[in-house]
Every structure is written in C-alpha cells, then in structure tokens.
Amino acid sequence: MKVFAFAAVLGAAVLCAAQDKKAKAYDQDGVYWASSWEEATQEATARNVPIHFTVHKDN
C-alpha cells in the first residue's frame, strides 16, 4: 500500500515536471497566441503585421 502511494506521488511529480518543461519550452518556442482580440488588433497595428484568426470547436 505504501509502495503504491509512493509510486503515485512519484508519478505525479514526474508529470508536473514534464508539464513545466513543456510549458517553458513552448513559452519560448511555440506560437504566441494573443490574450484577447483587443490586444491582437492593437499589436497588429503597432507592428504592421497581419492577423491569423482561427476558430475551433463550436461545441
């Protein structure tokens, strides 16, 4: 029982570490998604770059 609990805790720790690593790497290497439409339009104007707008999963 103790071994099982230890394994579960270890597994959770490994998963968290993997998520952190993925999040950190993505933060630098992934797509930069805008936090809002307003932020996006302001930034697109300031940078003079086009907007990539995508809609997914409508329920």
Add this chain to the structure above:
Amino acid sequence: MESSTYPDKKFIEASRNWVNVVCHNEGGHEVDAVIAGKKVSVCSRYWNIPCSAHQACYKSARSKYEGISGVPCTVLASPDGKEIERLAGNRSGSELAKSMEKVFAGIPAEKIGAVEWRGAQKLVAEGDAAFEKGEWKKANEAYVKVSKLTKKALKEQSAEPLKKLEAKGNELLEEAKGKLESEKDAAKKLLKLIAEGFKPFGCAKTAADLLKEAGK
C-alpha cells in the same frame, strides 16, 4: 490542428510574422506550470494563454468574420482586421505557412517580427522595474537601448519611458538644489546620482556642474 499544425516548426516560424488569435469555446484543458519561477495556469492546447483567454476570444471575436459555419476555420486578415483569405477545414503546418507567407508578402511598409517586438517590450519592462526601484541608471540604459533600435515602431516604445525618466531627473535635481545649503553632503550624493544616471538629459549636465561647484 492543435496537436499537429500548431507545433509544426514551419508554421511556428511563419506565425512569428503575424499576430495570432484563437477562438475556442471549450475549456478544461488547463495545466499548472512554472515559468520563470512563477506558478501559472496555461492551456495545454495553446500553451502561452489560459483557457479563459481563448474562451473569451470565442465570445467577443467569433462574430468578427461573417459566415463561419464549420470549424476549424482560419481567417488571414490585414493589420486592420480586414479579411484577405479564408481557409476552411484542417490544414497542415506547411500548407498554412505557405498561405500565410503569401499574404504577408502583400502587406506593404515596414513590419515588426514577434521576436524583436517582444525583445523591445522586455527591455521596456526591465527599465520600468528598475525605475520603480529607483535604479535610474539601469532604467536609463534599458530605455536608451530601445531608443537605438533601427525600426521606428520599436524605437517609439522608448518615447514615453524616456519622458518619464527625464521628468524624474528634473524632480530629483530640484530636490538636490533645495538641500545644497542645509544638507550639503546629501545634496552632493544626490547630484552624483543624477549626473551618472540621467545622461544625456539636461538635468545630468546641470547636476555635474553643481557638483563641481559644490566641491570648491
């Protein structure tokens, strides 16, 4: 597309020349992560934003483009939001990147890539943090770095911060002048700080001259 297209290196590279907006109504894919020492909650599909962001975009921005019936649907728009091209259905990373590069090439005038934009913003943020702590020289160095960037839209980000810094320098100079008679040592210390930390503003030269006078 979240697991195949968006992690595609060709797509990511193309996306750096765009502003990217995702409208996704479903939530519940958040995970906890630690980025730059801070605990944050991020969406495991669109890693740099929380689910609340893509859900809010869905509510506020979904109707910006008419006639979107099936999903996924991608709209490529000009900097002012005018639709240029619409791509219905799934697209691979390289397909989407190709369409994006074609549209990008048609946008006239100077454009700022995401990496250089974020770099300039980071420098301004570092300058602001130093300003808040009263680390004037450090703030000055950060803002001046931004002012020396070649692209106009990047350089412009330093205008307000430098104005704010100059105003602070003038304020401190007045404070130092007020102390010259009664607290000479404190005044000299402050004048030295201004002379070193606020170049090339006028207050730095005035402080240096006053310091020379006070030393006689």
